Amino acid sequence: MPTVTVCPTGEAIYLAPDETVLSGLYAAGFAYAIGCRRGGCGICKVDLVSGRVAYNRTIAETVLTADERAAGTCLTCRAVP
């Protein structure tokens, strides 16, 4: 089962297979600023401290650059752990 650990509290959030990070966080009661929910604005970015995510839909380079991906930035509305 995919798991997201929220920093700094360490709370574990369990996601369904293919569920996005954003969807899982919201289902668990976390709420933070989001925008389009479809990979178009970049507002939902968070830092990925460890682990990996996949993007099952295309993400525009203008929204999440290769440098940001390399630095661990995660676009939560599209990222699947």
Ligand code: FES
């Ligand atoms: S909410 Fe717009 S890119 Fe994620």
